[in-house]
Amino acid sequence: MNPRDRILEAVARLLTEGGREAVSTRAVSSAAGVQIPTIYRQFGDMQGLLDAVSSQGYATYLASHLKGETDEDPVEDLRRGWDVNVDFGLANPALYTLMYGNPRLGMPHPTAVKLQDVLLERVQRVAESGRLSVSIERAADMLYAAGTGVVLVLIAQGGASHDRTLSVATREAVLAAITTDPHTESAHTLPSPRSDATRYAVALKASLSQDARPFTTAERALFDEWLTRFIDTKL
Numbered sequence: 001m002n003p004r005d006r007i008l009e010a011v012a013r014l015l016t017e018g019g020r021e022a023v024s025t026r027a028v029s030s031a032a033g034v035q036i037p038t039i040y041r042q043f044g045d046m047q048g049l050l051d052a053v054s055s056q057g058y059a060t061y062l063a064s065h066l067k068g069e070t071d072e073d074p075v076e077d078l079r080r081g082w083d084v085n086v087d088f089g090l091a092n093p094a095l096y097t098l099m100y101g102n103p104r105l106g107m108p109h110p111t112a113v114k115l116q117d118v119l120l121e122r123v124q125r126v127a128e129s130g131r132l133s134v135s136i137e138r139a140a141d142m143l144y145a146a147g148t149g150v151v152l153v154l155i156a157q158g159g160a161s162h163d164r165t166l167s168v169a170t171r172e173a174v175l176a177a178i179t180t181d182p183h184t185e186s187a188h189t190l191p192s193p194r195s196d197a198t199r200y201a202v203a204l205k206a207s208l209s210q211d212a213r214p215f216t217t218a219e220r221a222l223f224d225e226w227l228t229r230f231i232d233t234k235l
Helices: 001-016 025-032 036-043 044-067 074-091 091-100 110-128 134-157 165-178 195-210 217-234
Strands: none
Touching: 001 036, 001 044, 001 091, 025 036, 025 110, 036 044, 036 134, 036 195, 044 110, 044 165, 074 091, 074 134, 074 165, 091 134, 110 134, 110 195, 134 165
């Protein structure tokens, strides 16, 4: 194994055993069997080293999201994605905290952007089915914020040994707020004409993004603007 890989493996082990506080240049040097200058030559500084470890984490996380077949029910796909996020975070608490616990303003990791694209694609499927009651972007932001927050709270409360009912309750609350999924609707809640109009508008906008015929580019842009304005006024 080359020095770079030994260093990354050592950092991953130190994170698992002792968290971020256990990762120092001296500890990494000892665990990897390399001199401290080698760490700086490979990664520049400690932040560069941690960024490299995060990159590996994001790549593993992305692979876990892409693994398996897509569920025919797009809302069930959102549930599966939520649970994959929770499972990964609780199995790798120190790594997840490194990846999501201290975000840098305006500097998203490239693989994190790919993960967001996966989420947007899944939400798009819900919109195309006519079951999304908010905009695609708003739904994705709500799922991301709530899902990340739940994992960080569970990690702080004891990680994998903690009761996951908080995760399920939060997941279902978010899905009830953004979809018209029959499994998340209350038996005592009557459908709202306003929410119906919104989800139809969201579905139409999602469909236009896939096939703009018979509209010109200018017509499509104008129609998209009208639909966006209508949806935003209903949120």
